Amino acid sequence: MKHGIAVIFFVLFVFSCKSKNESHIVTINSMADRTFEAVLSEYQYDVAVINYFATYCSPCKKELPLMEKLNSEFKDKRVVFLSFTTETEAMEPSIRGMMKLLGVTYPVYYNAPSVFFNDPISVLPVTYILNGNNEIVERLVGLFQADTLKEIINTNRKNTSAEVSYEKKADNMYYSVQAVRDNNLVLLSFHAKKPYKLGGEEYPPMEITINGKESQKFQLEYSKDGYSLRLQNLSDVKELSGHIKAFACTESNCFIIDENFTVSIQ
Amino acid sequence: MKKIRHAVQLIFAILLNSDFFNVIKILISGKARVSATVMKNICVPGLNCYSCPSALGACPIGALQFYLNDVSLKIQLKEKLNFAGLYILGFFGFTGILGGRLFCGWVCPFGALQELINRITKKNVTLPNLLEKGRFVILAVFVFILPLFLYNISLLSPWFCKLICPSGTLLAGIPLLLIDKDLRSSASYITLLKFTILLFIIISLLFSNRFFCKTMCPLGAIWGIFNRISIFNINYDKNICISCGKCSNKCPMNLDVIKEYRSSKCIRCLECNSACPTSSLTFGKYKN
Amino acid sequence: MKKIQYGILFISIVFIITGVVFGDLYNGIFIKAINICLECIGIG
Numbered sequence: 001m002k003h004g005i006a007v008i009f010f011v012l013f014v015f016s017c018k019s020k021n022e023s024h025i026v027t028i029n030s031m032a033d034r035t036f037e038a039v040l041s042e043y044q045y046d047v048a049v050i051n052y053f054a055t056y057c058s059p060c061k062k063e064l065p066l067m068e069k070l071n072s073e074f075k076d077k078r079v080v081f082l083s084f085t086t087e088t089e090a091m092e093p094s095i096r097g098m099m100k101l102l103g104v105t106y107p108v109y110y111n112a113p114s115v116f117f118n119d120p121i122s123v124l125p126v127t128y129i130l131n132g133n134n135e136i137v138e139r140l141v142g143l144f145q146a147d148t149l150k151e152i153i154n155t156n157r158k159n160t161s162a163e164v165s166y167e168k169k170a171d172n173m174y175y176s177v178q179a180v181r182d183n184n185l186v187l188l189s190f191h192a193k194k195p196y197k198l199g200g201e202e203y204p205p206m207e208i209t210i211n212g213k214e215s216q217k218f219q220l221e222y223s224k225d226g227y228s229l230r231l232q233n234l235s236d237v238k239e240l241s242g243h244i245k246a247f248a249c250t251e252s253n254c255f256i257i258d259e260n261f262t263v264s265i266q
Numbered sequence: 267m268k269k270i271r272h273a274v275q276l277i278f279a280i281l282l283n284s285d286f287f288n289v290i291k292i293l294i295s296g297k298a299r300v301s302a303t304v305m306k307n308i309c310v311p312g313l314n315c316y317s318c319p320s321a322l323g324a325c326p327i328g329a330l331q332f333y334l335n336d337v338s339l340k341i342q343l344k345e346k347l348n349f350a351g352l353y354i355l356g357f358f359g360f361t362g363i364l365g366g367r368l369f370c371g372w373v374c375p376f377g378a379l380q381e382l383i384n385r386i387t388k389k390n391v392t393l394p395n396l397l398e399k400g401r402f403v404i405l406a407v408f409v410f411i412l413p414l415f416l417y418n419i420s421l422l423s424p425w426f427c428k429l430i431c432p433s434g435t436l437l438a439g440i441p442l443l444l445i446d447k448d449l450r451s452s453a454s455y456i457t458l459l460k461f462t463i464l465l466f467i468i469i470s471l472l473f474s475n476r477f478f479c480k481t482m483c484p485l486g487a488i489w490g491i492f493n494r495i496s497i498f499n500i501n502y503d504k505n506i507c508i509s510c511g512k513c514s515n516k517c518p519m520n521l522d523v524i525k526e527y528r529s530s531k532c533i534r535c536l537e538c539n540s541a542c543p544t545s546s547l548t549f550g551k552y553k554n
Numbered sequence: 555m556k557k558i559q560y561g562i563l564f565i566s567i568v569f570i571i572t573g574v575v576f577g578d579l580y581n582g583i584f585i586k587a588i589n590i591c592l593e594c595i596g597i598g
Contacts, residue, residue: 055339056332056586058428059593061420087585090348090578094336097343101419114302114588122299123449123590142452142592298590306587307579316587317595324587328594332586350582353573359566363559427594439595452597460595497559552555 026099028092031084031111039109040134045080047156048130049149052112052121054085055094059143060125064102066146070153071106079153084112086121131156174198174248174257179240179265186265188240189228190220196248196255198227206246212237239264267540271372279375282310283320283437292319298446300438309357312374313485315431317438319445325433327409327485329354331424334413338422362492366499370479370486371535376433377479381518383468384475391474392520397481398531404430405484426484428456432464475518479533490530499552500527500534507546513538523547 031039040048051067053060064083071081085095087110095110114121116128117136129138129152138152174196180187190206192198198206206220206227220227234240241262248255285301292299300317310323333351340347361369370377384390408426416422427434439460443449470477479486493499502524513523516537521529523538527547539547573579 054585054589056335056422057589057591058420058423061422087581091581093345094339094343097345098339098419101342120299121589122297122302123592125592139448141446141448142597300588300590302588304584307584309583315594317590324583328591329583329586333582336582348582349577350573350579351577352569353577353579354583356566356569356571356573359562360570363562363566423593424591427591431594434591434594438590439597442590442595443597449592449597452592454597456593457597495555495559495562497563552559554555 026096026105027107028096028099029107029109030089030092031109031113036113036117037134039082040130043080043082044078046078046132047153048080048082048134049153050116050128050130051081051083052085052116052124052126053083054087054124055091055098057124061098061102063125063127063143064099064104066144066149068102068104068106070146070150073150074153077157079157081106083108084116085110086112086114129153129156174255175244175246177244177261177263179263181234181265184232184235186231186234186237186240187228188231188263190244191227192248195250197250198246198248206244208242208244210240210242234265237265267536271535272378274372275375275378275381278312278373279378282312282314282322282373282375283318285320285322289320292445296445296447298442298449309354310373311361311369313376313431313433313483314374315427315434315438317434317442319438319441321437326354326357327431328424328427330358331409331413331426334410335422335424338414338416339419342417342419358488362489362496364497366493366496366534367486367489367530367532368496368498368534370483370489371533374485376437377476377533379436380471380476380478383471387472389473389475390518390520393474393477393480400481401483401487401490404482405487409484429459430463430482432460432467432478435460435464474520476533480519480531486533487530490532493530493532493534494528495552497552498550500532500536500539501548501550501553502527503546503548505546506544508544510543512541512543513547516541 049067049070051063053064067081067083074081083104083106085091085108087095089111092110095108099108117134119128119136119139123141125143127140127144127149128136129140129149131137137156140149173193175190175192175198178189178191190198208218208220208229210216210218210231218229220229231240239262241260243260244257246257248257285303288299288301298319300319301321303322305322306316306324308323309326309329311326313327314321314323314325316325316328333348333354337347337351404426408430412425413423439457443453467478467482474480507524509524514521517523518535518537519531519533521527521531526532527538534549536549539545539549
């Protein structure tokens, strides 16, 4: 029996030495006497995911890595993830160690009040989803499903701002380009493909770079005939190539176009 | 004696679960919450779940497991331990050395509930000795070893509470699930397991009185260790005993009383004392 | 026997007092007892 215990302690010791030299950054703050409004005002968001946890709560420890995963997924998309605990300063080192073991990098607060916007915390874990006006839109009791939470976040984001996707779709998916020769002028025009619209009122104008002896940059404003550009001194050129930078938007989503194009002059 | 004991059990059951204000509050709001008075700092001598909506104090077995979780976490993180654990250990030592399992028989609300269920049939089958050792296994495995030695931060759990404790299921799980519909969505296979265990215990109670105390209760196991040496104890005077066997007939724990009157199975209900025609069995200060 | 009994009683009382005075009962016991332990009641 004594040997057994010794072996267990040895194993504990060996394992506890393992994860030492990882660099890990997590901000752990004390709420002190600040209100939630004050803490939340430090962040800019359309959706805030507020999670209550505790060092002794084992479902919470399953939840925190999920939060972290979603946090990296929604980075720079105006979604903020925060975790709060009612535990005090005395537990701060444990909280820090735990976050390190669980790989959490988003901000964590201890010393939190046990009432969240008039809702007393009586069950752990509990997760609140707030919109940009700090209104609670959803309260999830117990271990949440990552998919459920993701869906809630996405539905609340769509209401407040258009989605900008950075994924690159197949070339020439959003627009068609044409170049027509007219004496010594070349008329270059861009037409949006359905269901997209190019540019848009609140987006920056389309930006075109034409390759040539000297690369030239043009900003295209919308006109009745679509986006078009008159180019001179191209009498001996049969093909135009360049780069297009613009937004292509549907009713609900916007995509960034950032790609090269080539067009033969007719 | 029986009537006095039942009265004492009732008084303690009410006393330990007397936050009626909180019960009213959750009934009105429909949102589950537990009592949160300063009393929650104090361990109560009985298996009375923390999470029971009206529970005033803290279950010592729950507190012990949570503390061992904390110790495990802090050893992993190489941090200073919390001395609060000494309070929990001291509580077991203090109550144990005073009366042993006296509290099982006279205080524990879950024990009282078991006796109430057994009233339906009044059957009391003697269980095999091996089965009755089960409570030491549960104490060692689920209360000590698993909460302390599972080396994985997400596996730190009060394992006895999580997987077994029927007191928690009955006194906290069922009422809270009935009241709060938000909680129902997070029920899982563990809920099923715990309800199965509770059902199994309730059915077993129809055949054997205090089935849970006899075979599973880790709190009874801890106090049982003190039964042999507690300051207030059952004393037996061999010289005036007529070996009529009335004591053993009355014993709810199926003990052969004059041989096992200080056994770790005895819950000090003192039925044997009142059954004894010659008062050779008495309860008082420990005598050799 | 008396020595053992009162020895244990004395040690227990010392433990309780040390625990209460030097320990952190708030984080050690209280905070755990005022939240519903979902896993304890069989959920989560």
